[in-house]
Amino acid sequence: MARPSTPLLSPALIGDAGLELARAGRAFGVNAIARELGVRPSSLYNHVDGLDEIVELMRGRLITSYRVDPSPRPWDAYVRAALHAHRRMYADHPTLVPLLIGKTITHPLVIEAYDELATVLVEAGFPEDEVLTVIAVMDAFAIGFGLDLASPDDVWRPSEDTRTLGRLLDEAERGDARADRTFELGSTLLLDSLRARLARGAD
Amino acid sequence: MARPSTPLLSPALIGDAGLELARAGRAFGVNAIARELGVRPSSLYNHVDGLDEIVELMRGRLITSYRVDPSPRPWDAYVRAALHAHRRMYADHPTLVPLLIGKTITHPLVIEAYDELATVLVEAGFPEDEVLTVIAVMDAFAIGFGLDLASPDDVWRPSEDTRTLGRLLDEAERGDARADRTFELGSTLLLDSLRARLARGAD
DNA sequence: ACCTGAACACCGTTCAAGT
DNA sequence: ACCTGAACACCGTTCAAGT
Numbered sequence: 001m002a003r004p005s006t007p008l009l010s011p012a013l014i015g016d017a018g019l020e021l022a023r024a025g026r027a028f029g030v031n032a033i034a035r036e037l038g039v040r041p042s043s044l045y046n047h048v049d050g051l052d053e054i055v056e057l058m059r060g061r062l063i064t065s066y067r068v069d070p071s072p073r074p075w076d077a078y079v080r081a082a083l084h085a086h087r088r089m090y091a092d093h094p095t096l097v098p099l100l101i102g103k104t105i106t107h108p109l110v111i112e113a114y115d116e117l118a119t120v121l122v123e124a125g126f127p128e129d130e131v132l133t134v135i136a137v138m139d140a141f142a143i144g145f146g147l148d149l150a151s152p153d154d155v156w157r158p159s160e161d162t163r164t165l166g167r168l169l170d171e172a173e174r175g176d177a178r179a180d181r182t183f184e185l186g187s188t189l190l191l192d193s194l195r196a197r198l199a200r201g202a203d
Numbered sequence: 204m205a206r207p208s209t210p211l212l213s214p215a216l217i218g219d220a221g222l223e224l225a226r227a228g229r230a231f232g233v234n235a236i237a238r239e240l241g242v243r244p245s246s247l248y249n250h251v252d253g254l255d256e257i258v259e260l261m262r263g264r265l266i267t268s269y270r271v272d273p274s275p276r277p278w279d280a281y282v283r284a285a286l287h288a289h290r291r292m293y294a295d296h297p298t299l300v301p302l303l304i305g306k307t308i309t310h311p312l313v314i315e316a317y318d319e320l321a322t323v324l325v326e327a328g329f330p331e332d333e334v335l336t337v338i339a340v341m342d343a344f345a346i347g348f349g350l351d352l353a354s355p356d357d358v359w360r361p362s363e364d365t366r367t368l369g370r371l372l373d374e375a376e377r378g379d380a381r382a383d384r385t386f387e388l389g390s391t392l393l394l395d396s397l398r399a400r401l402a403r404g405a406d
Numbered sequence: 407a408c409c410t411g412a413a414c415a416c417c418g419t420t421c422a423a424g425t
Numbered sequence: 426a427c428c429t430g431a432a433c434a435c436c437g438t439t440c441a442a443g444t
Contacts, residue, residue, distance in 0.1 A: 002444040003408045030437055039409075041437075046408050051437065095301055097350070102297070104355045111361045111368065118367040131367075132375050136351055136358070136385040137392070144347030147300070148339055152307045155339070158314045164321040164334075165314065172335050182339040189340070192399070193392035205425040206427045233418055242428075244418075249427050254418065 008039055009047050015057030022058070022093045030054070055099050060107045062089060062096075070116050075124035076191055082117060083142055083187050090146025097143060125198055134194065145186055149179040211242055212250050218260030225261070225296045233257070258302050259310065265292060265299075266313045273319050278327035279394055285320060286345055286390050293349025300346060328401055337397065348389055352382040 017036045021028040030051055034041040048054055066089040068082045090097055105111060114135065121131045153175040158166050173181060220239045224231040233254055237244040251257055269292040271285045293300055308314060317338065324334045356378040361369050376384060 002410065002442085007408065009408080027436095031435080040411075042411080042439080043409050045438070045440095094305070098297055098301060101350050101354050104357045105359045106362055108363060111359060111363070111365065114359060115361070115365040115368040118365075118371055122367055122371075128371060129374060130388075132371050132381075133385050133388050136381070137389040140344070140347030140351045140385065140389060142347070143350055144343030144345070147304050147346055148343045151304050154307045156308045156314060156317060158318070159309055160311060160314070162314065162318040162321075164325055165318040168321055168325075168331060168335050171332060178335075178339070182336050182343065185333075185336050186340040186343060189393060189396035189400070193396045196395070197392070205423085205429065210427065212427080230417095234416080243430075245420080245430080246428050248419070248421095 009037065009043060011047050011057055012061070013037065014044060014048055014054060015061045018054055018058045019061055019093070022096050025095075028054075028058075028095075055096075056103075056107065058096065059100055060109055062093070063107070063110045063113055067113060070120075075120050076195060078117075078120050079138065079194070080187060080191060083138060083145075083190075086139070086142035087146045087149065087183060090143050091149035094147055094150035097147065101143065125201070127201060137190070141186065141190060145179075145183045148182055149176065151179065212240065212246060214250050214260055215264070216240065217247060217251055217257060218264045221257055221261045222264055222296070225299050228298075231257075231261075231298075258299075259306075261299065262303055263310045263312055265296070266310070266316055270316060273323075278323050279398060281320075281323050282341065282397070283390060283394060286341060286348075286393075289342070289345035290349045290352065290386060293346050294352035297350055297353035300350065304346070328404070330404060340393070344389065344393060348382075348386045351385055352379065354382070 014033060014037070017033045018028040021032055021036060026032065030044055031041050033054070034044055044054075048057070066085045068078070068085050070078075105114070117135055117138075118131055121134055122128060126134060155178075156165065156169060158169070172178065217236060217240070220236045221231040224235055224239060229235065233247055234244050236257070237247055247257075251260070269288045271281070271288050273281075308317070320338055320341075321334055324337055325331060329337060358381075359368065359372060361372070375381065
């Protein structure tokens with residue numbers, strides 16, 4: 001079977017296979033993707049330039065599945081929904097994070113999503129020279145809390161006596177419950193501050 | 204030279220070599236570290252159990268170099284300093300981040316650092332059942348802004364027309380100046396909220 | 407046009423051989 | 426005790442060969 005009548009591969013299939021592997025916490029290299037698709041590694045190069053381009057494909061397909069509904073609503077509800085969705089996105093693919101943030105964003109769909117967020121914030125009344133900063137803060141938030149959610153059930157395990165930490169750990173939640181509580185506090189703190197800042201600026 | 208009279212390697216040397224590579228943005232695998240130390244890859248296994256243990260060594264040596272001075276001062280100054288130091292730490296070694304957060308923290312020095320932070324927050328008056336959450340929020344912050352600082356000079360490069368984003372980008376800062384401004388806003392928002400929360404709780 | 411197989415330079419790890 | 430060299434199963438990428 002040198003050339004099948006109907007192609008076995010496509011950029012979309014390759015990107016989706018990589019994403020599936022990443023979501024399952026498995027390695028998502030060229031070889032692993034080829035294995036997943038029942039094909040030889042070298043076959044992928046007929047559709048894709050290499051691992052870098054595969055990562056770009058994955059990024060594009062990611063953002064469409066975690067897209068936030070832009071229906072009209074108060075800006076802070078939109079911001080909260082975006083934080084939630086992006087946190088989930090990063091948490092579902094922690095090993096992808098360094099690759100995603102390491103490259104300039106050019107993908108049209110991803111740019112569009114940021115453009116929408118920028119528009120919402122400008123219309124909410126944030127000063128124009130501050131909107132990009134607010135967006136970057138939101139991104140840092142989503143990434144940080146996403147990786148927090150992807151952490152092990154026990155973040156800390158002291159082997160010796162501690163002054164305070166051990167006692168607090170005995171009473172504390174663990175796993176996703178802990179991570180969710182952290183995210184709730186974090187996003188509440190952030191939104192409170194943003195609202196206060198907007199109110200102050202509007203005086 | 205089968206066995207040198209004085210050993211060429213040690214766990215400390217191996218960890219430091221890995222950290223140096225990571226800081227330089229280069230790969231820090233077994234082979235790369237061996238190359239750096241002028242030795243064969245298999246030699247490392249006389250001192251270390253494998254890449255996982257090397258990562259643990261790197262973690263331990265990291266925290267000591269980014270340790271926050273625990274001298275008495277207002278809790279919020281301490282929190283700000285910790286955010287600053289940890290952000291720098293993550294930014295200096297972005298590729299290490301997924302490895303660091305993927306494992307439960309057991310290293311005594313790292314536990315000690317968190318214990319200290321917990322003690323400061325308890326003494327500041329935060330409710331005991333909230334302190335670990337605040338710490339996790341700080342961690343998420345430091346990681347998110349650290350990776351933001353490690354991002355390329357241009358985070359976004361739109362190829363088509365945008366409603367808002369392109370216009371804002373034309374006026375905006377880039378590179379470290381942008382990342383620093385983001386961090387300033389983020390940590391100000393967080394600290395404002397934490398102070399407000401503490402004041403409310405103290406009523 | 408598109409899949410294969412062989413080849414290359416990498417990677418982490420094991421282990422017998424040397425001192 | 427500690428470094429080496431050969432070996433193994435991996436990895437990403439190239440390219441000539443096949444249809």
